[in-house]
Amino acid sequence: MEIKKQINKDLILREKLALQRTVLANQSTFLSFLRTSMYFLIAGLSLKNVIKVENSILFEIMLFGASFAIFTIGCMNYVKHKKSIASNKKHIGEYQLEYYEF
Incomplete structure (x- = not known):
């Protein structure tokens, strides 16, 4: 009984x-x-100063878009997994109930 x-x-x-x-x-x-996401944002902000390209605004917009997309995907991923973790927390109770019955 004590071992259990x-x-x-x-x-x-x-x-x-x-x-x-x-x-x-x-x-x-x-x-x-x-x-x-911050790396892409900083790359977009500093592109104009580092490289003198004719249509650099197009590259900046692409980098800002990639930064926003990565940030959005990260937030959605975090929330999805946080909900999953919270829903799986209830399974600990099964062991708890067995423990407290003794």
Whole structure:
């Protein structure tokens, strides 16, 4: 009986730690999208000063568009995975209920 309590307690802890790692991985991925978006934005802002191209405004608009698209995809990805993580959080309770019945 004591061994089963210990196993269930370990499962609860393991599940909680796995969810925390997943949340941190989701945040890290969002920050990567944000960083890439900022790189494209800065490239668009500095293109006119670095390269003297005839139609540089076209390249700037393309880089701004890519920056906005990457940022939007990153936000949508973050929200989608955050909802998924929140909905999977309830599965920890199954182990919790087994643990507290003893």
